[in-house]
Amino acid sequence: MFTTRLRWVAVLLTGLLTSLVSAAPTWAQSAAASSVPTPAPVSALRAGLPMLHTAGGRWLDADAQPVALRGINLGNYLMQEFWMMGQGSAGIDDQCKLEAVLDRRFGYAERERLYRLFRDNWMSARDWDLLPQLKLNLVRLPFIYSVLEDERQPYQLRADAWHYLDQVIAEAEQRGIYVILDLHGAVGSQGWEHHSGCAGKNLYWSTPEYQQRTIWLWQQIAARYRDRGAVAGYSILNEPWGTTPENLAQVMGTLYSAIRAIDPNHVIILPGHHLGIDAYGKPAEHGQTNVAFEMHPYPGHFGWGKPGLKVHRDWLQCGADGRSGVCEWKTRLAALDAAFFVGEFQPWAMLGPQLGGQIMRVSYDTYAENGWASAAWAYKLVSKRGGQGQGTWGLVTNARGATIPALDFNTASLASIENLFRRFGSVPYELQPTALRWMNAPVAPTPFQQKK
Numbered sequence: 298m299f300t301t302r303l304r305w306v307a308v309l310l311t312g313l314l315t316s317l318v319s320a321a322p323t324w325a326q327s328a329a330a331s332s333v334p335t336p337a338p339v340s341a342l343r344a345g346l347p348m349l350h351t352a353g354g355r356w357l358d359a360d361a362q363p364v365a366l367r368g369i370n371l372g373n374y375l376m377q378e379f380w381m382m383g384q385g386s387a388g389i390d391d392q393c394k395l396e397a398v399l400d401r402r403f404g405y406a407e408r409e410r411l412y413r414l415f416r417d418n419w420m421s422a423r424d425w426d427l428l429p430q431l432k433l434n435l436v437r438l439p440f441i442y443s444v445l446e447d448e449r450q451p452y453q454l455r456a457d458a459w460h461y462l463d464q465v466i467a468e469a470e471q472r473g474i475y476v477i478l479d480l481h482g483a484v485g486s487q488g489w490e491h492h493s494g495c496a497g498k499n500l501y502w503s504t505p506e507y508q509q510r511t512i513w514l515w516q517q518i519a520a521r522y523r524d525r526g527a528v529a530g531y532s533i534l535n536e537p538w539g540t541t542p543e544n545l546a547q548v549m550g551t552l553y554s555a556i557r558a559i560d561p562n563h564v565i566i567l568p569g570h571h572l573g574i575d576a577y578g579k580p581a582e583h584g585q586t587n588v589a590f591e592m593h594p595y596p597g598h599f600g601w602g603k604p605g606l607k608v609h610r611d612w613l614q615c616g617a618d619g620r621s622g623v624c625e626w627k628t629r630l631a632a633l634d635a636a637f638f639v640g641e642f643q644p645w646a647m648l649g650p651q652l653g654g655q656i657m658r659v660s661y662d663t664y665a666e667n668g669w670a671s672a673a674w675a676y677k678l679v680s681k682r683g684g685q686g687q688g689t690w691g692l693v694t695n696a697r698g699a700t701i702p703a704l705d706f707n708t709a710s711l712a713s714i715e716n717l718f719r720r721f722g723s724v725p726y727e728l729q730p731t732a733l734r735w736m737n738a739p740v741a742p743t744p745f746q747q748k749k
Contacts, residue, residue: 346470348526350587351564351636355668359526365665366475366529368435368672369428369692370641374419375440375461376481378492381678381691382721383701387708392441392482393495398706411714416461418722424677425468427693427728432736434474435529437640437672438465439481441494442514446484451506452513459521466527475529477566477672478518479640483511488539499539508548512555519560529670530564531556532591532640537568542576549577553585566591566638579633589636589670592626595643604647604688609656610745613663627667639664639671645729646688653688654731655742662741685727692732696725 347359358364372381377392379385389395399408428436444461447453462478469476482494485507489499501507515533522528533552537545545568553565565585567577569592580588594612595601602608611617615624630637644660645653657673664671678691683699695701701724704717735742 346473346475346527348562349475349529349564350562351589352587354630354634354636356529356564356589356636356670363668366435366670367433367661367665368437368475368477368670369431369433370437370439370479370672370675371420371465371677372439372675373677374416375438375444376492376494381675383679383681383703384706386703387705389706391491391494391496393498395706402707403711407711411718414715415718415721418718418720419677420465421722423726424693425472428474428676429472430737431692431732435477435670435672436465436469436474436676437477437479437532438462439479439535441482442480442484442511445517446510446514448484451510454517458517462518466522466525470527474527476527477529477532477638477640477670478522479532479535480511480515481535483507483534484514486539487534487537490536490538492536493539501537502540502544502548508551512552515552515556516559519556519563523560523562528563530566530589530638531560532566532568532638534568535640536571536593538571542570542572545570546576546578550583550585553588563587564589564636566640569593574629574633577633580635589638590630590633591638591640593641593674594639595641597647598643606652606656606744609644609660613659614745623663623667637667637669639669641674642671643674643690645673645692645732646690649687650685650730652744653729654735655744657729657732658735658738658741659744661736679721679724683724683727685729688729693726693728696727699725 349359349364350357352361355363356366372378377395379390379395389398396408399411403411440462442448443455445454445458447455466476481492483501485500485504486493486495486498487501489497493499501511511534515531518531533549533556537549540548549567553567556565564587566589567574567580567585569590570576574590574592577583577590580586596608596612597604602611612622615622620628626637642660644657648656660673661671673692675690675692677693678689679695679701680689681701681703682697683695683701684697685694701720702713702717704713706714
C-alpha cells in the first residue's frame with residue numbers, strides 16, 4: 298500500500314571499495330579526491346540510444362527485449378525545493394517566492410541571469426560523470442513549466458526554451474543514460490504543496506486556461522523530441538493531488554490524446570493519485586497504448602513506518618502474508634496489463650552507511666525483476682553543515698565541514714547570492730558511503746537474511 302506524502306523523495310578497484318566502506322570519503326574536483334573513480338572519457342561512452350516502449354506490463358527496447366531502468370531524480374535543478382539546498386529562511390521556501398523577491402530587488406533580467414548561474418552550477422560535468430559509475434542508466438528530470446514557456450507571454454516559448462532539456466538529454470545520451478521528462482510544476486500548480494512550484498495555489502484544476510496551456514506545452518515538447526531515442530518517456534504531471542482521482546484520470550486522458558496526436562513513439566506516463574490508480578481503469582480499454590502508471594512509494598517515511606530494515610523488507614518482500622507490498626502492486630498491474638514507473642523512492646536515508654547502500658541495490662533489483670522502471674529521490678542535496686551522517690536524502694551531499702551559507706534573499710547582497718549559487722558547483726562532495734560498492738557488486742547483498 299502506498300502512503301501519501303508531502304513530497305513524493307563490474308566491481309570497482311579493491312582499494313576504492315575498501316576506502317568507501319571504511320571512510321565515507323568526499324568527492325571534490327581537486328586531485329585530492331583520489332577515492333572517486335576516474336570517469337571514462339566522453340569519447341569512450343555510448344552515443345545514441347534506441348527508442349523504448351512498453352507492452353505487456355514491461356519496458357522494452359527497440360528489439361522488444363526487456364530493459365532494466367535504474368534511475369535517479371535530478372531534483373532542485375530545473376525546479377527548486379529549498380530544503381534540498383540548505384535554504385528556506387525568512388519565508389522564502391518555494392520557487393515562486395524567490396522569483397518574486399529577485400524581481401522586486403533586481404529586476405526580471407537579473408533574476409534570469411541568477412537562475413542560469415544557479416542551474417549551471419547545480420549540475421555540471423562532475424555530476425554527469427558520476428552517474429554511470431553508479432550503474433545508473435536513467436534520470437528523471439523534474440522541471441517547472443516556465444523553463445520552457447515565457448511566463449509573461451502565454452503560449453510563447455522562451456528564446457532559450459530548449460537549452461536545459463537539450464543539454465540534459467545530450468549529456469545523458471553520451472553516457473548511455475535515458476531521460477524521463479517530468480513536468481513537476483504546471484502553470485497554476487497542480488497541488489497545494491511547495492513542490493508544485495508555488496505553495497498554496499492549486500489553481501491548475503479550477504482554471505481551464507492553465508490546463509490548455511499545459512496541453513500546448515506538452516505538444517511543443519512532443520514535437521521537439523518525438524524521434525529522440527534518449528528520451529525514455531514523458532511523466533506528464535507530478536503528484537497531481539489537488540483534485541479527485543476521477544477528475545485526474547479524465548484530465549490526464551485528454552492530455553494523453555493531445556500528446557499522442559503529435560508523438561506516436563514515446564511512453565506516456567500517467568500519474569497516480571495519492572489514493573492510487575484505480576480510477577484510470579485498464580488503459581487498453583480507453584485506447585491508450587505505450588503507457589505506464591507512476592507512483593511514489595516511500596517506506597519508512599511520511600507516516601509509513603520508520604526507516605529501518607523491517608519496513609523495507611515488508612515492502613520489497615511482500616509482507617508477512619506474502620501478498621502485500623510489491624506483490625500487491627504486481628497483481629494490480631497485471632490486471633491492468635500496464636507497465637509501471639516507480640518515479641520516486643528513498644532507499645538509503647537514515648539507514649546508516651552500510652545498510653543504506655544495500656537497501657538501495659536491493660530496491661533497484663526488485664523493481665527491475667518486476668519489469669518496473671525506477672528513479673530514487675534524489676541525486677543531490679546540500680546542507681548548512683554537510684556530511685552524510687546516517688544518510689541524507691541526497692546520493693551526494695556537500696562534505697562534512699564544507700558549509701553552505703543560509704541566506705535571507707530579502708536582504709542578501711547580489712554578490713552573496715552569486716557566491717552561493719557558484720558554491721553549489723564547487724563544494725566538495727560526499728557520496729552515500731557504500732552506494733558505489735553495492736551498485737557495482739557482481740553479487741547483490743542479502744540484508745533481509747539478517748536476524749529479524
